[in-house]
Amino acid sequence: MSDDVLRRELFALPAGLVYLDGNSLGALPRAVEDRLRTVVADEWGTGLIGSWNRPPSAGPGEGWIDLPARVARRLAPLLGAEADEVHVGESTSQALFATMVAASRMRPGRSVVVLDRTTFPTDAYVAQSVCRMLGLTLRWCEGPGDSPDGGVAAVQAVLDDDVALVSLTHVDFRTGALWAMPEVTRAIQEAGALAQWDLCHSTGALEVDLAGSGADLAVGCTYKYLNAGPGSPAYTWVARRHHEALDPPVAGWMGHTEPFAMRLDHTPRPGVGRLAVGTPPVLALSALDAALTVFEGVDMAAVRRSSVALTERFVAGVDDLARRHPDEPLSLASPRDPERRGSQVSLRHPQAYGLVQALVARGVVGDFRDPDIARFGFAPLYVSPADVDTALEALAAVLAGREHHDPAYAERQAVT
Numbered sequence: 001m002s003d004d005v006l007r008r009e010l011f012a013l014p015a016g017l018v019y020l021d022g023n024s025l026g027a028l029p030r031a032v033e034d035r036l037r038t039v040v041a042d043e044w045g046t047g048l049i050g051s052w053n054r055p056p057s058a059g060p061g062e063g064w065i066d067l068p069a070r071v072a073r074r075l076a077p078l079l080g081a082e083a084d085e086v087h088v089g090e091s092t093s094q095a096l097f098a099t100m101v102a103a104s105r106m107r108p109g110r111s112v113v114v115l116d117r118t119t120f121p122t123d124a125y126v127a128q129s130v131c132r133m134l135g136l137t138l139r140w141c142e143g144p145g146d147s148p149d150g151g152v153a154a155v156q157a158v159l160d161d162d163v164a165l166v167s168l169t170h171v172d173f174r175t176g177a178l179w180a181m182p183e184v185t186r187a188i189q190e191a192g193a194l195a196q197w198d199l200c201h202s203t204g205a206l207e208v209d210l211a212g213s214g215a216d217l218a219v220g221c222t223y224k225y226l227n228a229g230p231g232s233p234a235y236t237w238v239a240r241r242h243h244e245a246l247d248p249p250v251a252g253w254m255g256h257t258e259p260f261a262m263r264l265d266h267t268p269r270p271g272v273g274r275l276a277v278g279t280p281p282v283l284a285l286s287a288l289d290a291a292l293t294v295f296e297g298v299d300m301a302a303v304r305r306s307s308v309a310l311t312e313r314f315v316a317g318v319d320d321l322a323r324r325h326p327d328e329p330l331s332l333a334s335p336r337d338p339e340r341r342g343s344q345v346s347l348r349h350p351q352a353y354g355l356v357q358a359l360v361a362r363g364v365v366g367d368f369r370d371p372d373i374a375r376f377g378f379a380p381l382y383v384s385p386a387d388v389d390t391a392l393e394a395l396a397a398v399l400a401g402r403e404h405h406d407p408a409y410a411e412r413q414a415v416t
């Protein structure tokens with residue numbers, strides 16, 4: 001496998017655009033366009049109901065009904081997991097609900113769920129609701145920040161015999177701070193709790209090794225670095241040792257061993273398959289299946305090396321700009337050590353929103369996170385070192401022209 005992971009030609013990105021927002025919505029893989037056309041016209045339009053068992057475009061015996069398992073086979077290597085430990089379907093928020101309830105059922109007698117304060121809001125909302133529903137208590141721990149231990153001490157500070165589950169966002173969506181997954185997992189398990197990782201900002205840009213880290217559960221979305229399109233299905237990973245005890249809260253017919261036996265009593269499928277709820281979203285799963293083909297033959301260790309090189313190049317350029325503009329309150333919000341950082345660089349500036357909008361006007365797309373973060377994600381499959389240089393030139397022009405102070409950027413749009 002080569003170290004060159006850049007495959008921009010596989011993506012339908014507009015020419016000249018520097019897209020540094022793949023951590024929010026990944027670029028469109030060309031294969032998705034073709035696949036969706038086939039799925040709609042041939043499989044649905046012509047194959048109709050018969051496509052559940054065998055669409056015209058699938059291999060022998062492969063129908064829509066097997067699509068979730070097929071997608072899991074493609075996804076598993078990117079997670080450091082085995083295919084039959086991965087369920088694909090629902091949103092991350094729903095996956096979090098299922099795993100948080102299931103985890104608490106695996107630890108009866110323990111009444112505390114721990115989340116990091118830097119968690120993504122939906123994780124916090126779901127946890128609060130689960131705690132209300134099951135009479136549990138939510139406890140907060142600090143995020144890893146840039147501490148060299150990757151958050152081990154932060155998590156140890158809140159662990160005791162009451163903790164059932166610790167659910168952490170592997171990469172902080174605001175700053176890009178990265179937990180040390182294996183060490184933190186070990187600390188959690190030494191206290192008798194289960195360790196869950198939310199991998200939304202990790203998979204596709206970082207080397208993820210769920211098996212190697214010894215984690216218990218994981219969830220993640222597929223529309224960020226996995227490029228499967230807006231609202232594409234999420235995934236849930238459950239370590240094999242927990243499959244027997246896995247008791248998800250929403251027992252739907254697709255999680256039944258024999259959905260078409262149409263019995264009134266629920267007999268859960270073996271393994272993670274019991275996490276399935278309703279009819280699989282075939283159009284969205286087809287897009288995801290096609291999107292994952294861009295990772296075929298790609299070495300994730302090489303992706304990570306490329307990501308580190310890109311973010312380091314960007315940080316060095318920003319440091320240089322900050323030196324040239326001592327009057328600008330521009331600072332690095334991400335950890336300086338690339339080992340403690342995901343595939344993004346976040347900058348702090350009181351006019352961060354204006355900064356991002358002025359860059360967008362110059363063809364460099366990042367995004368803004370309240371209150372003062374300008375965020376830039378580096379997807380190594382379609383972002384090159386030359387793109388980083390173009391982004392830095394645009395940032396230099398914005399600062400020199402004080403474009404971020406433009407009153408047009410005083411109003412924020414609904415999606416930032």
Ligand SMILES: *Cc1c(COP(=O)(O)O)cnc(C)c1O
Binds near residue numbers: 122198
């Ligand atoms: C993007 C993201 C989500 C999104 O949840 P959805 O239900 O898929 O919208 C959840 N958690 C984290 C950490 C995220 O970054």
